[in-house]
Amino acid sequence: MKLTNHLLCSIAFMAAIATNSIAYAAELSLGSVDADTFVEFDSNGGIGGTPRGTATYMEVRGGDPFNSLSLTSKSLVRFDLGASPAIDPNLPYFFExxxxxxxxxxxxxxxxxxxxGPTQSFNEATFSWEFADADFQNNAPNATAGFDNFLAAGPLVGVFxxxxPxxxxxxxxxxxxxxxISTFVNGNTFATFGITETETNRLRFxxxxxxxxxxxxxxxxxxxxQASGNLSSAGAWVGGSPVADNWYKIIGGNTVTVAAGAFAGEGVIVDNGALNFVPGVVVDIPLIQINAGGTLTHSTPGNIEIGDGTLSRNDARFHGGLVINSDLSYTAAAGENLTINLPIRTRNTFTFNGGAGSDLIMRxxxxxxxxxQFNGSGDEVVxxxxxxVGGTLEMNSTGGNTLVFDGEDTEQEFGFGTVVFNQPGTIDHRSNTSPKSDRLQGLAYLEVNAPMTLDLTAPEVTNTGGSTGxxxxxxxxxxxxxxxxxxxxxxxxSAPGVGVGNNSIQIGVDQGTDTSIESxxxxxxxxxxxYADIEMRTSMPAAKVVINGAGQLTTGFDLSPEAIVEVGEIQINSGGSLNVGTQPQQLHVVKSGGRTGNLTLGSGSKLTMQINEAEDYLPEPGEYDGVFFDKIEVEGNVILGGTLTIQLNPDVIVPGVSPPTDPQYFPPVLGDTWDIITTVGSPSPADFDGLNGVDSADLAIWQGSYGMNDAGDADGDGDSDGADFFAWQRSFGANSAAGTISGTFSNLIVEDAFGDLAANNLALQINYIGTTxxxxxxxxxxxxxxVPEPSASVLAAMASVAGLWGRRRSS
Known part of the structure; x- marks a missing residue:
């Protein structure tokens, strides 16, 4: 195949919204190939909502994955390849x-x-996003109207x-x-691509x-x-030394060595042979593609660099990367590092087999x-x-097995990027790059199959000019x-920055008004x-959380007040803190996954909860109908100790609501009560009537629903059948009595933001009602x-902290 710096085709565009077909056509000949078409899809109607005539740009914008009304626009770009394109499946082609x-x-x-097919061959003048079958959930890939990210219409083939700046x-x-490059032949041959944005920002091109x-x-x-030799030597290649506008392919089992000197070609394809690297030699090779039968080697010991590490991703020669077109392994001896300065582009497996003290460094x-895969006994992946991380990174080393984040803020894609620890290891949040001082690193998915440490102990950032981050x-x-x-x-x-929340692991994302919290x-x-803070924006019903020293657990961080956060077990030791939500929140400690469902607040611990409305508060139209005070329900036992802090009327910022609702408990009313901690039963799935026991009444419910509905469904399959009867039979006699509360708080601190209690000669006290x-x-x-002695039914203490926040009254 021979395509001399060949522009295969060019493009033309059409805009569309989800429910209307809008078309405009303007043709452009580029070379001998007529321009073709494109479609811009906007699920919200905000971009491409009207024909633009002779548009000069198109705009791709992502959206909030938890907000269906968030502005998004996605594009189809189609190339006309002519009647008989000669596409080599193992050759790289640039999409630009x-x-x-x-x-x-x-x-x-x-x-x-x-x-x-229909999407590939659309007609710019007649295309409509409504052409798909109405039942698009079951009729993909023709369901263009339902595409969120084009996966139903074709595979993901690249990331750019x-x-x-x-x-x-x-x-x-x-x-x-x-x-x-998938083509569709219908008079002409088209190659069509979809482009999506992963976040909320945009790209105009x-x-x-x-x-x-x-x-x-x-x-x-x-x-x-034509022979083994040095990369830039005339003898290694047919026709002489490498020049621009050519790929250079290693075939015939030849070994080509990357020696000192510039490489003038566009890239190296290793088809059958080896590309050999020399320690200490760095050559700008924009693209390296390894096909089946090809390999990467280093003939002498030492550290190897692939690609020029001085180039940024904006460099004109940085369209390429290390393209791994077949499973590939690389072996490093003890102390040898491999640095890959090119983007790694693969859907295959790349295995680094490291010796003791060896590192894999990826830009x-x-x-x-x-x-x-980071295998062997290597030290770090940097x-x-x-x-x-775009795909999956397995930390399998029996050595240091440390994943190091050493850049600035991670440009992590939402929904892609998985790290798996199959051997004990560490994630080191090492970044202290100036002038970045927020230093957010992260992943989409983390799978912990062996003991793992998250190290947040890196020194505080020093910004340009000497100021501290x-x-x-x-x-x-x-x-x-x-x-x-x-x-x-x-x-x-010691305390980082301005507070413990600056030194945190955040699990899950702020889901705003979405009440279907992820577990x-x-x-x-x-x-x-x-000083480590665990911020839970999600439930962990099978997990146990232990807080030591000055650590903190914040549950339901920035979630809506209607969300319920579940944890399998919580233990707060001396010096540790539990903060229930950043607005009123419901925390459930549940018996799940073998956990006890217990809540332990040790001596010297701190529990912070807030009250922003009366317990019997009825919301006004347009307001949340959740409970506007913190509440903990425990399926196991509760051990109390330490200090309880009640925040009265702190400003409540509800994500996704503008202006934010800010209910406040005002005026305070003598005798008002809030049940802030209760123990509850842990019902059996066969407890169909929910009365904390499996008995004959539940059998009657199963009999009445057998084959009719799911009222007697114990196994969660959506019906009432014989399997549910056997579940009832196995559970007969079981009960789910509530656990007990023991111990008392040693102190009560009331943070009365506006001084309402003192102004009305009122206070708050703790009541212990039975053991529940x-x-x-x-x-x-x-x-x-x-107040009677602590052994009596009531223990009270009070301290007021006034004027902590500026006031916004809802009354």
Whole structure:
């Protein structure tokens, strides 16, 4: 095959919204190939909502994955390849766009190869996003109207990045394999691609109407090796030394060595042979593709670098990468490091077999969609830039087995990026890059199958000019935490920055008004030491959380008040804190996954809860109908100790609501009560009437619902059948009596933000009701002087802290 720097085709565009077909056509001939078409899909109607005529740019924008009304726009780009395109499945082809202005985000963009025939061959003048079958959930891939990310219409074939910092007229692109160019023959042969944005920002790039820099698809001539030799030597290649506009392919079992000197070609394809690297020699090779039969070697001991580490991802020669087109292994002896300065692009497996003390250093692994294995006895995997993990990274080393985040904020894609610890190891949040001081690192998924430590002890950031940063060391897991290995979070020995929340692991994301809270399957024990904060934006019903030292657990962080957060077991030791929500929240400690459902608040611990409305508060129209005070329900036993802090009327910021609702308990009413901690039963699935026992009444319910409905469903399969009867039979006689509350708080602190209690000569006290309820009551301040001994039914103490927040009254 011979394609001399050949532009295969060019593009044309059409805009559309989800429910209307809008078309405009403008043709452009580029070379001898007529321009084709594109469609921009906007689920909210905000972009591309009206025809733009001769548009000069198109805009791709992501959206909030938890907000169906969030603005999104997604694009189809189609190339006319002519009647008989010669596509080599093992040759790289560049998909390239050019930015329109300097306001492009630096987020990640995904490219999909559309295999659905109607979508591939759409007519710009007649295309409608409504052409799909109405039952699009069951009729993909023709269900274009239902696409969130084009996966139903074709596979993900590449990931590319907008320039950082943003800039106009920047050519950005990615190599894709010929095998990823899916064509549809219907008079002409089209290759159609979908582009989506992964976050909430945007990318604007030039369309066909901009005659200078439309999108393009191109490749180069191929020159084969004729003998083993040095990369830039004339004798290694047919036709002499490498020159521009050529791919150089290693065949015939030849070994080509990357020696000192510049490489003028566009890239090296290792088809059958080896590309050999020399320690201490770094050569700018924009693209390296390893096909089946090819390998990477180093003939002499030492540290190896692949690609030029001085180039940024904005460099014109940085469209390429390390393209692994077949499973590949690399072996490093003890103390040898491998640095990969190119984006890793693969859907296969790359295995690093390291000796003791060896490191794998990667600048841009985010474009990977395959598996990277850190095997052997190596020390560290270092992510040296502000990029996340695109595919899956397995930490399998029996050595140090440490994953190091050493860049700035991680540009982690939402929904992609999994790290699995199959051997004991560490995640080291090592970044202290100036002037970045927020230092957010993270993953989409973390699977802990062996004991693992999250190290948040890196020194505080020193900014340019010598000022000290805010000390934030934040590690975020955006989607899910899995596995049953124990996890330890180590914070700094002294308070970081302005508070303990600056030194945290964040599990889950702020889901705003979405009340369907995600529950993760992690079943190990998570322990926080020193100044480490565990911020739970999700439930962990099978996990145990232990807080030591000055650590903190914040449950339901920034979730809506209607969300319920579940944890399998909580133990707060001396010096540790439990903070229930950043607005009124419900915390349930549940018997799940073999956990006890117990809540232990040790001597010297702290529990912080808030009250923003009366317990019998009825919401006004448009307000949340959740309970506007913190409440803990415990299926196991409760042991009380330490200090209870009640925050009265702190400002409540409800995510996703503007202006935020801010209910306040005003005026305080003598005798008002709030049951803040209660023990509840743990019902059996066969307790159909929910009356805390499995008895004949539940059998009657099963009999009445047999074959009719799911009222007698014990196994969760949506019906009432014989299996549910056997579940009732096995559980007969079981009860789910509530656990007990023992101990008392040693102190009560009331943070009365506006001084309402003191102004009305009132106070709060703790009531212990039997062994199942802890209650807060509004009492006369004078009554505190007559409080009985702690062994009696009431123990009260009070301290007021006034004027802590600016006031916003709802009354």
């Amino acid at each position: 766009v050019t930015t329109d202005d300097a306001r492009n985000s630096n987020d990640t963009f995904r490219l999909y190869s559309i295999t659905d 990045f907008a320039p950082e 943003s800039q106009a007229d920047a050519a950005i692109g990615i190599p894709i394999l010929g095998s990823d 030039n369309t066909k109407e901009n005659v200078n820099t439309p999108a393009r698809l191109y490749t180069f001539d191929v020159v084969n090796s 841009f692994p985010q474009a990977s969609r395959g598996l990277i 992510l040296s830039e502000d990029e996340g 805010n000390g934030r060391r934040i590690f975020q897991i955006t989607r899910a935490l899995r596995g049953g290995g124990d996890m330890t979070v180590n914070g700094t020995p 993760v399957s992690f079943s190990g024990t998570m322990t926080a030491n020193n 309820t802890v209650q807060i009551e509004v009492v006369a301040a004078s009554a505190l002087s007559a």
